[in-house]
Amino acid sequence: MSRDRAQEDRRRAQQREAWQARREASRQRQERGVARALRDRDVSLLDLVDRLLDGGVVIHGDITLAVADVDLVYVGLRALISSVETIEREMGVSLSAAGPSLKASAL
Amino acid sequence: VSGGVLYVYAVADSFSGGAVRGLHGAPLRAVECGPVQAIVSEHAVAPEPDEELLWAHEQVVEQLMEGAAILPMRFGNTVASPGELEAILARRQAEFAASLERVRGAVELSVRAQLPEAAAPTDVQPKLEQLASPGERQVLKDPAEHPGTAYLLERAREQRRGEEIGELVHRPLAALARRSVLKAGSGEPRAFKAAYLVDEEVVETFGERVGKLNATLGDVKLSCTGPWPPYSFVAEEPG
Numbered sequence: 001m002s003r004d005r006a007q008e009d010r011r012r013a014q015q016r017e018a019w020q021a022r023r024e025a026s027r028q029r030q031e032r033g034v035a036r037a038l039r040d041r042d043v044s045l046l047d048l049v050d051r052l053l054d055g056g057v058v059i060h061g062d063i064t065l066a067v068a069d070v071d072l073v074y075v076g077l078r079a080l081i082s083s084v085e086t087i088e089r090e091m092g093v094s095l096s097a098a099g100p101s102l103k104a105s106a107l
Numbered sequence: 108v109s110g111g112v113l114y115v116y117a118v119a120d121s122f123s124g125g126a127v128r129g130l131h132g133a134p135l136r137a138v139e140c141g142p143v144q145a146i147v148s149e150h151a152v153a154p155e156p157d158e159e160l161l162w163a164h165e166q167v168v169e170q171l172m173e174g175a176a177i178l179p180m181r182f183g184n185t186v187a188s189p190g191e192l193e194a195i196l197a198r199r200q201a202e203f204a205a206s207l208e209r210v211r212g213a214v215e216l217s218v219r220a221q222l223p224e225a226a227a228p229t230d231v232q233p234k235l236e237q238l239a240s241p242g243e244r245q246v247l248k249d250p251a252e253h254p255g256t257a258y259l260l261e262r263a264r265e266q267r268r269g270e271e272i273g274e275l276v277h278r279p280l281a282a283l284a285r286r287s288v289l290k291a292g293s294g295e296p297r298a299f300k301a302a303y304l305v306d307e308e309v310v311e312t313f314g315e316r317v318g319k320l321n322a323t324l325g326d327v328k329l330s331c332t333g334p335w336p337p338y339s340f341v342a343e344e345p346g
Contacts, residue, residue: 044332045158047217047219047332047333047335048161048162048165049161050217050290051179051215051217051335051336051338051339052156052161052164052165052181052182052338053156053161053181053182054181055179055181055338055339055341056178056179056180056181056182056338056341057117057118057178057179057180057181057184057203057341057342058180058181058184059115059145059180059184059186059192059195059199
């Protein structure tokens, strides 16, 4: 049980590191853009998900996402954000629809 | 495309090609129909969303935006063939052309805030406390005597405070924007979430105004991100 837990923690830590690298890369891309100071790195992930899964043009054709898939993406993202509670409190984000058990397992 | 799919990133008024690569490094190309074109890449199977691919989609769209007016697609739009896509573009050509004109030269900025939990009456802005009626103040003075009423008043005050902050924040920001949309969900009564379509040369001014608002709002922290492609302004009615 506790070994599973440790493995899970390691996996999460690795995911977090990979994510932070991507986020940093994204930030650097942004800094070449119009308003370098504006993008907040933690919140931009949530804004990204909001936009790419809920905004944008939908054409006739096969959208790969079912509602359940969207939930899964949110869940995956939640696991990667180190202080979900802080973000929810300070940044106007509420992902609690994803379920209290997930909240409890947030890093 | 035999057996594969075309993944669509954006509808644009032009496409210069260049070094931009699509998801999984796939090359990009344009499918044209009159004045509008769709930028696509070819894949054996429809890409499934994960964090990395979401960022990859975003990166492609941002780069397309540097040289053209674009309408970003939601993640996951695929078609089976160029012919199918051409038919869609032909059918929606007028709509896309009009939307492209609406977003040309502008970017999207996102603003969020979370209202604090049931703020105590004295801890924020006196202005909000003034909203209470004399009768309400009586109940607030002695809530133990009227627990039900006190609770309802608390909720009402929270809601008024939400509206007030929405007003305080949204109006001055919307004044700088071409278009704007309040997006706070019904399940998030205490969240402020809005998107603004802002001329590129106004982005800096917008950021400064967010900073000033932050300085006046006390315990409410605004968070502004962007510039984004205009995901929230691809249609006539924002959403």
